Amino acid sequence: MPYKNQNLQKLEQKRLRGELKDDSKRELPQDNQWTLKFKQEQGKNNKLRKDLEVALSQQHKDKEELMLLTSKNHQLALDKNRLQGELEDVPKRELAQDNQWALKLKQEQGKYNKLQTDYEAVLSQQQKDKEELMLLTCKNHQLALDKNRLQGELEDVQLKRELSLIQLKKDRDSCNMLEEKLRKYKTRLLREIKQNEQQKKASTAAESQMNDMHTPRMENEDIMAKFEAKDRSESTPTLAQLQDALHKEAVQRSILEERTIQIASGLERERERANQSSSALEKERSTHDKCRVELKEGLTNQKKEQTNPQLRQLDELRLNEQQLAQHNPQRQHTDLGRKHKEMNSNFHELRIPPPTSRTTKSCSALQKGSPAHHSVGLSRTQKVHHSV
Structure with a gap:
């Protein structure tokens, strides 16, 4: 607009100058x-010139401003084209990213389904192990009751055995007392026999003296017969009692051996069961450790790429339940091992100590005293000792 105004002003000035020249030529009187x-x-033209200069300066400024605005407009057009291109590329990038996220989500869904299947399998296996552990616990409790019952019976047998040993000691003391009496009687008898022999040697007199010697000898034989009958009558009940006591002791020892063998076999079976359950629980624990490592890896990868907090919370809850379910078999395995150790210690405590030499000594003493009457009891005692 300023440029057009300047051209119009120039044309107006030329027109006015032409009119002035024409007027000066035509109308000289009116100079x-x-x-x-x-x-x-001219004053108007000067004013117009000033206005024109101002307008030209303003036009120059407007031109510079127009050039600046044109350059800015060009830059804005370039930015607009660039942004429009980027805006057109955004849906493509978003589509590619959506496809990538959909693929990752599908992969994670497959991993999650696999972990879910493994988790359900582990839960079912844990349920089976729990039922088996409950069955083993019931059997262990029943075996503990049987062990307590057998231990009570063993204590009763040991008490009876101690009582029989006390009775045997009393019988042995009485037997020793009888042997001492017999020894004293034999000593006295030998002394009397020696005296009689001396009297027999000293008597070299007549037949009357021989007849006199016959009477004390007959009395001596009668005394010896009386002492032998008395000794036989006193020793026969004692020997019968000793034989009866030895027979009872042999029977009690055989019963004790049978019960000890039963207890040992029961404890051995329980030890084998405990070892089998321990190995099974060890395998189960290794399997649980592997499953736990796999679950941890899967949950770690899922936490890195998962954005849904509800699924994360559900997986954490399932992981905690899995860890608790894995700690329970470990604790039960520890308790079972402790019970197994206690049963082994009880088995060692229930072992019968080796027989002492008292019974052997008593039997040897009885054999020295009267071998004919004690042969049966000695053979039974030796059999019992050999079996023990």
């Missing part, structure tokens, strides 16, 4: 008038 008008017009 003064026209001079005045010219001055007026």
